[in-house]
Amino acid sequence: MKSVRVQYFAILREQRGEARETVSTGANTAGELYEELRARHGFTLPAERLRAAVNDEFAPWTAALRDGDTLVFLPPVAGG
Amino acid sequence: MFKLFAEPIDPAALVRGLRDPAAGACATFEGWVRDRSDGRQVQALDYEAYAPLAEKEGERILSEARAKFPILKAVCAHRTGALALGDLAVWVGVTAEHRSAAFEACRYVIDQAKARVPIWKREHYVGGVTEWVNAAAPSEGRK
Numbered sequence: 001m002k003s004v005r006v007q008y009f010a011i012l013r014e015q016r017g018e019a020r021e022t023v024s025t026g027a028n029t030a031g032e033l034y035e036e037l038r039a040r041h042g043f044t045l046p047a048e049r050l051r052a053a054v055n056d057e058f059a060p061w062t063a064a065l066r067d068g069d070t071l072v073f074l075p076p077v078a079g080g
Numbered sequence: 081m082f083k084l085f086a087e088p089i090d091p092a093a094l095v096r097g098l099r100d101p102a103a104g105a106c107a108t109f110e111g112w113v114r115d116r117s118d119g120r121q122v123q124a125l126d127y128e129a130y131a132p133l134a135e136k137e138g139e140r141i142l143s144e145a146r147a148k149f150p151i152l153k154a155v156c157a158h159r160t161g162a163l164a165l166g167d168l169a170v171w172v173g174v175t176a177e178h179r180s181a182a183f184e185a186c187r188y189v190i191d192q193a194k195a196r197v198p199i200w201k202r203e204h205y206v207g208g209v210t211e212w213v214n215a216a217a218p219s220e221g222r223k
């Protein structure tokens with residue numbers, strides 16, 4: 001098990017009801033962690049609609065998680 | 081410079097930062113809060129940004145613009161927080177020796193910023209409904 005921090009924005013923040021949390025997880029990748037959290041919190045968006053960021057940089061879903069990482073799952077952007 | 085503003089953007093101040101004796105052109109773009117979206121009546125909106133990555137990605141877009149077009153300076157500013165109809169949501173300014181590069185680079189920056197910078201928009205519609213733009217789950221379809 002590793003401990004990672006997760007920050008939520010926009011629709012994910014609303015669906016989670018929190019802007020951040022610390023998660024103990026057996027997930028090995030960013031993608032596995034999203035599926036775990038989606039099942040737990042009922043996020044409506046599938047991973048195909050999102051991007052992942054690890055430690056404030058875009059990362060592939062296959063990025064290996066390390067203890068202490070900060071994860072963000074990015075809903076489709078809508079600036080401008 | 082790519083910058084997020086929690087308070088109103090001051091275009092005049094941003095233009096002063098672009099001044100350059102070598103510049104013969106300054107193209108600017110202002111994105112305003114509009115009262116309609118996909119046929120629905122909008123009353124107000126909120127922008128939320130993932131600031132550390134928004135600033136990194138915004139700076140990358142500005143660097144790309146400087147590499148692709150013969151320009152001098154480029155700036156993009158984006159609001160966060162609660163905005164009313166008519167408010168300035170995003171501002172882009174580009175200086176160049178000649179107008180063509182300034183126009184093209186300005187267009188590039190706003191198009192890429194809309195597509196890539198992690199900023200999200202929640203629209204407030206007449207009647208009290210709110211929705212995050214582009215975030216409907218596939219099964220919900222378009223309303």
